[in-house]
Amino acid sequence: MRIAAIFFALISAAFAHRINAHISDENGKVQARAYFTLSTPCRECPVTIVSPNKTITLTTDQEGIVSFAAPSKEFLLKIEGGAGHYAEIEYTLESPIDTNESNLGATLKMIFAIALIAFFFTTVYRIKTILNDNKK
Secondary structure, three states, X not given: OHHHHHHHHHHHHHHXXXXXXXXXXXXXXXXXXEEOHHHOEOOOOEEXXXXXXXXXXXXXXXXXXXXXXXXXXXXXXXXXXXXXXXXXXXXXXXXXXXXXXXXXXXXXXXXXXXXXXXXXHHHHHHHHHHHHHHHO
């Protein structure tokens, strides 16, 4: 009986220092919600995002939420809640990362449109100039 009581005390102590986290992503934007047992938010807790390319350090807000752009498809999320509270989660994005390639396509379209407008107005100006010269 005494061994069972010690066993349950150790297990409950281990879970008492645990931080739970819910992570979701959409278009490369990640949102994590960190909370203790009984859904108490992990307020202003340091969060470290470790990827092969870089390491990012952020802090949760008053609701235990932190949002960031995913540094890579796979990364490690570390949350420290003080007094031994800690969580470490390996995460793989469920949605594709919004890369600059799509922005590059939009930029090229915009440059092409501006060039086309400039060509149109230059052509109109030249035609107008030619017509004015012929009248003289």
